[in-house]
Amino acid sequence: MSPRRQKEEFTSYYGRPILKEPTWEALDIAGYIFAGGLAGASSLLAAGAQHSGRPGLERSAKLTALTAISASVVALVHDLGRPDRFLNMLRVAKPTSPMSVGSWILSVYGPLAGATAASNVLGLLPRAGRLAGLGAAVTGTGVATYTAVLIGDTAVPTWHDAHDVLPFVFAGSAAASAGGVAAALSPVAEAGPARRMAVGGAVLETAMSMVMERRDHLSTETLHTGKAGRLLRLSKACTVGGAVGLALGGGKSRAVSALGGLAVAAGSALLRFGVFEAGRASTRDPKYVVVPQRERLGKQAEAQENGGQQPLEKAQPQPQRAGQGEGAGVSAASMV
Amino acid sequence: MSVTQLGMPSVGVPRKGFFTDTSLCIGCKACEVACKEWNDVPADTDLQITGESFDNTSALGANTWRHVAFIEKQVPATDPSAHDGVKWLMSSDVCKHCTHAACLDVCPTGALFRTEHGTVVVQQDICNGCGYCVSACPYGVIDQRKGDGRAFKCTMCYDRLEAGEEPACAKACPTKSIQFGELDELRERADARLVELKERGEENAQLYGRDPDNGVGGDGAFFLLLDEPETYGLPPDPIVTTRDLPAMWKRAAGAAAGLLAGAALAFWGAKK
Amino acid sequence: MASPLQWPVLRQFLEHDPSGRHHAAKSRATENLKARIETADRVVPSVCPFCAVGCAQRVYVKDEQVIQIEGNPDSPISRGRLCPKGSASLQLTTGASREKYVLYRKPHGTDWERLDLETAMDMVAQRVVETRRDTWEWDVDGIRTRRTMGIASLGGATLDNEENYLIKKLFTALGIVQVENQARVCHSSTVSGLGTSFGRGGSTTYLQDLQNADCIIIQGSNFAEAHPVGFQWVMEAKERGAKIIHVDPRFSRTSAMADTFVPIRAGTDIAFLGGLINWVITHDAYFREYVVNYTNAATILRDDFQDTEDLDGLFSGYDAENSTYSTETWQYEGGYAAASSGERDSHLQEQGSALGESSHPQSHGSGGPGVHGEWRRDETLQDPRCVFQVLKRHYSRYTPEMVEQVCGVPQALFQEVAEAITANSGRERTTAFAYAVGWTQHTTGTQYIRTASVLQLLLGNIGRPGGGIMALRGHASIQGSSDIPTLYDLLPGYLPTPHAEQHLDLDGYIEADSAKGGFWANMRAYTVSLLKAWWGDAATAENDFCFDYLPRITGSHSTYDTVNAQLEGLCKGYFLMGENPAVGSANTRLQRLGMSKLDWLVVRDFSLIESATWWKDGPEIATGELRTEDIATEVFFFPAAAHTEKAGSFTNTNRLVQWRDQAIEPEADRRSDLWFIWHLGRRIRKLLEGSADDADRPVLDLTWDYPTVGTQDEPDADAVFAEINGKAADGSPLSAYTQLKDDGSTSCGCWIYCGCRADGVNQAARRKPHTEQTVSSREWGWAWPANRRELYNRASADPEGRPWSERKKLIWWDEEAGEWTGDDVPDFEPTKPPSYRPPKDAKGPDALSGTDPFIMQSDGKGWLYAPAGLVDGPMPTHYEPQESPFENALYGQQRNPLRKLLPREGNRYHPSGNQPGADVYPYVLTTYRLTEHFTAGAMTRWLPYLAELQPESFCEVSPALAAERGLTNRGWATLVSARGAIEARVLVTDRMKPLRVQGRTVHQIGMPYHWGPNGLSRGDAMNELSSISMDPNVHIQEVKALTVDIRPGRRPRGGDLLGLVADYRRRAGIDEHTGLDEHTGMEGVRA
């Protein structure tokens, strides 16, 4: 965050926001992202457990994945303005829409996660169940990370500005939450990989969110202030505390493992809520839209002055815009 | 510009658009009313003034598809385009019908689609109210209607265009501040108008959204403004975020792979 | 989804829309999408019912329901566009705000009851017959009046010409003289101002012609907001390089579009325009050839005329006792004029008669004041007694310095305006003036318009393309309700209502008012034809064509006099047919108190307006002044049909008559006013059937048979229109008023409309698209007179008949063809050559020469100086408004000495200038309109789409005043006058600028007057503050410049409100004498 920018003068229309605030409810969408991450990474754990012969871990992870993905679908449906039209999500398949892509991934992942859990619990069709478990693990990685694209691909300044690190933040966070929950729910003896996953995830999550929070975007200040700031600080405390606990005592005590695991998971959840709130805050104040865009225009004008000969209209992909996809502006269209 | 350039097969219909010349706007709000009458958009029921000049509808939204902004500006008394240091700017805003429309890109249901006129329209029988378009639009145009749940915005009067009629707002506009037509032609007209206004001493006159190379590939509804865009509540240089989507997918794939690898690592090192 | 193949995911691949963003995503509803206008069974041509721009509409009907209303692109005026009000017409006509059924409130009743339509109609007919009988007046002080003062009616500007015509016809036959409409409160001073200057009281030009102007001065109008679609022609002119100047107390949306904005203190325009006149004269910038030939500049005045310069603000002939002028000394030397009001009444007043003055300057709406005799001209303009020299002296002290002192207009700005209008006038260029009620609604309203007329004549801008004075009229048909007047002092076509003392018989009537020269000389033919239209076979030469059937006026019976009469218990029955005085008229409290004294009240409107519900929820109920149970007034509410539900014509501000077709029949009890008045008349005639009472003869002899159409016994509006147009003895339609005869062989309901149904074709229903016509588009509707669009267009050619310039040519003499030609109907006898000179003793049109363009004036000239016709002076003179924080800087005479006041409890005036107590109401308040609302609000505040755009009442103040009084933006303020106190939201804005006047800072407060307590968007009515103080010529109220105090916070509730107002009055030392200084004329308040 650059304090210089904070004081930048800018005009606005009666201080009214330029962007619309996300219509999403925090519990629904931040919850959805958390649950998706938890489910996806749990499926990974479950697959590992199923292949490394850790039946306790396998079962708890599979049940966690199923529960979480069910919760996330409920949250998603709940958040629709017209829940009865949920099925319209599969009306089209749009590569330009992370939500469409996500829906299709979910529609593959969900049944797999369900099948493998059912098979595990009911003891039916074990081979197919294990195959489904593998499938869930692979698609689960998508479920755990696509949500970063989902919110990154919006005009919400904080989210979009973080779009490049966000997948890693979310991946880490997903791993942390799945590991943490599994560590809490599984026998200590079997939970070694879960703890390692939780700790590893926590490290990634923390590192990447520190990257995110220290970048040179005006919008990053929303990650430090207000409700989002509080949530994120709390998140870090939980994640780091829980991870340290898990790393030091998780293998020894069931209680420490459970507490530490839950703390890491809570940290992961708080992170999503924090990021969600920060995004919201960044739509409420027009400065997060105007100031960076003004600056960009200023730089462009400067570049043009220095470069000189090219009229603005004819300029090829601007320096700021370059590298964001081949032939800026047509990328979306050319994605088909 | 034909709609072919928007990535769809040409049906031979030239792209339609709006050129809103705010230098002609008398702030009458006929556009707001005509739009509501035609499209049966609900009225606001909170009947309180905002204290923001003559603007009491405040912003575009699910129930305001045209919105007239009123800006009372104090300028140096010497400014020839003002009166004794006061300038009253009025401007009618609307959905930009972006060439690269974020709302359309992200809509998971196909409720939003691009018509043969090159416009961007929400199909109300499809929209499930996911709200994604709301966060995607870099202009803050589209919004969810309270109590209904679906997303609404200007359709550029798709039904009227199909009937060969001009949009209701443009038709009503007493001073032709809102000009409807073929986008190519409107752009030419706008260029000429800009030159004319500059000659008359409107130094801050500028075209907004006209440039096909801008962050959204040019607006289907563009404007002639007499001040900086943000003064009117418009983002100065919006960019369609789906432009970054390929990069984002790559990163996400990387993260997913990382997750997979991490999980493997968790088991690999663990003793049974 | 019908077939799986319709699944968009599949279609994405099958139909080449891989990204799924285009046609593959189309839904079933989208595929079947159809614009609802495409589904209409029929499209009916109509006209917007709001303002006088008269935008053409198309009404789309499906299954007998109106499904859409939008602009008609064929219209030459509106070109398909509509402002927000016009765009909300669908909501106006089909929305939830309209009542469906007749409602009835018993005397002392606490709520409405339902009544069926037939019963209600019978009851009203009964009430009329009874009240009329009880209050019948054969004479007053022995002078025959043949009338009732017990019944009054108000409203007409929103109604069709045919409706106004039948109202006037029936009520006149009933002897009801107190028939008034918005024209009184709106633009009556326009009729007198323009009429005495040019011979006709309508706008001299038309909206579309503004595009030809090189400079447009908008002054006294909020053009862009009040006539938004008409304003496109100003924008056209601007785009063509014209300079647009707005002179106004506050910076409005009109100012924002202008090149130059000139802030002015409200109420001081005569000083400003007088300054321009002085500038034009002293800089020799007048159009000499035009002035010499086409105006009365050269005419020599009597040597005993004394000017305001000689008498410190008075003209010669002032009678201080009666506050009147004897106009004798104002005459041309050798000429004499028909009596104007002052003289007319003085003799009776001396005897203490109850007969009041009855000026009728409005009767110059189509025919200037009659002057007779022989007079002399000095075409060198050197004679010290010629009009030009007198005018020059009159305005010699109206210097830029003085303008600054009076108006607060900086000299540089004044100079800019002066230079703009002079640079843009002359042979090659023209300047247009556009004004509306910012000029008309003053105690000097008529003279405001006269000042502009004088200036435009000097600049040679009348009758020429891009010139003229555009009087922006108000309601959809307020021009029509002046032409076919529901006004007490006029009969159709600006024939004066006979006055009891002056007009004993037809000959006396004609003698007193007709002119020697010009077309007004044929007044007898117009009058007789009208009487024939009304009384048909009963009207014969032997019985003076039933002239005696006309009730007589004895003074002013304007709407404000009626209020007084109601308060005094003299007027007992009241029809409100499309007017809402409880919000729109000055001093609304008195309006309501007046109504509370009535026996019965009939309100016809769309919704329950304040004038219909005051007895249960009016402000006086809240303050405890009135108790519902104590109010004996019986109230009938009839829901009115909308403009889409009846056929008829409106006359717009271009004097253009436009026909509307009926789109659908009205529902439930809703009926047209035409239906109401016709069926009321039928019922009354039935009740009076067989009566031997001579008083009932006019009613029984009335021609009252009209064919009906549709399923609801709706009288055929076209048949009424045909009666207005007139017919020859053989029943064939007339085509021009020149065919009218004074022998009873022709009949015509309104002579100036003769030709509107020429050849039996409804000319007003012509709708040839403007794209297929020239600018004047003469095949769109029909304009009076004779379908002319630009009046006095003879003046667009030089005396020899050649265009003044190629650039400004309009009408010229075609020597070969021997006729006048050009892009308009020549406002001249078509074959009278420029070289024509009248023989001695010639009369009527023949008395005018080939160079006299003002053919309705008796001398054929534009009047720089009005020797007759006005009661308060031959030349406009600056006086301060009735209430002003300043002394008159020009004269000792502070205010218009003839202004008409109504000093009575509830209508007290403020001290002014240096008088003690003036500082209790230190601020100037001016009132105006917003684009989003309409007049008293019933047609907009009830509509959700308009209410949300301007949801609350507010006042506009400068940051300086806000600081001075502790007002905050969006906070509440209370405004106080001696009449009342109201609250409103505050908008603090840089657009309001304090002015420097006479070395002091003066703050002006601006306030729209649209709000009232009913409807969706509600607020206190601004007119609780205004007083009834009027222009003496036409009795228009001064609501554009008052004084008030403003304070932060909401107003007190209940009885405390009265306490606050009383407290202010006490502090200001107000009593029954305050504000009456140099004014003894209290005529009109005689009870």
Ligand SMILES: Nc1nc2c(c(=O)[nH]1)N[C@H]1C(S)=C(S)[C@@H](COP(=O)(O)OP(=O)(O)OC[C@H]3O[C@@H](n4cnc5c(=O)[nH]c(N)nc54)[C@H](O)[C@@H]3O)O[C@H]1N2
């Ligand atoms: N939107 C809308 N349109 C309307 C109407 C409406 O209510 N709403 N009403 C219709 C009717 S009935 C009428 S009569 C017309 C009226 O049309 P306008 O006369 O244009 O309407 P107002 O807003 O009353 O305009 C008066 C203007 O005169 C200014 N003014 C006040 N006092 C003075 C003064 O002393 N000198 C000068 N120079 N200016 C002064 C006011 O600030 C205001 O800008 O509009 C018609 N059109």
Ligand SMILES: Nc1nc2c(c(=O)[nH]1)N[C@H]1C(S)=C(S)[C@@H](COP(=O)(O)OP(=O)(O)OC[C@H]3O[C@@H](n4cnc5c(=O)[nH]c(N)nc54)[C@H](O)[C@@H]3O)O[C@H]1N2
């Ligand atoms: N302070 C202040 N006061 C003013 C003015 C001002 O500028 N300042 N302006 C003055 C002027 S110019 C005017 S014209 C007056 C206007 O004042 P009003 O005429 O009292 O106001 P409106 O609201 O136009 O009232 C017309 C009524 O007619 C009804 N109506 C419409 N069409 C029909 C119909 O076909 N039939 C029937 N029966 N009713 C119909 C409408 O619903 C409405 O209630 O206000 C005057 N008062």
Ligand code: SF4
């Ligand atoms: S302005 Fe917003 S809502 Fe309109 S097309 Fe562009 S992205 Fe979509």
Ligand code: SF4
């Ligand atoms: S809210 Fe409706 S239109 Fe918007 S993205 Fe979701 S489905 Fe599409």
Ligand code: SF4
């Ligand atoms: S084009 Fe149609 S939908 Fe869009 S703002 Fe105009 S009237 Fe409304």
Ligand code: SF4
């Ligand atoms: S209708 Fe035209 S003039 Fe009126 S507010 Fe809208 S854009 Fe401006």
Ligand code: SF4
């Ligand atoms: S209110 Fe006047 S300007 Fe507006 S649409 Fe109606 S006639 Fe036209």
Ligand SMILES: [Mo]
């Ligand atoms: Mo009016």
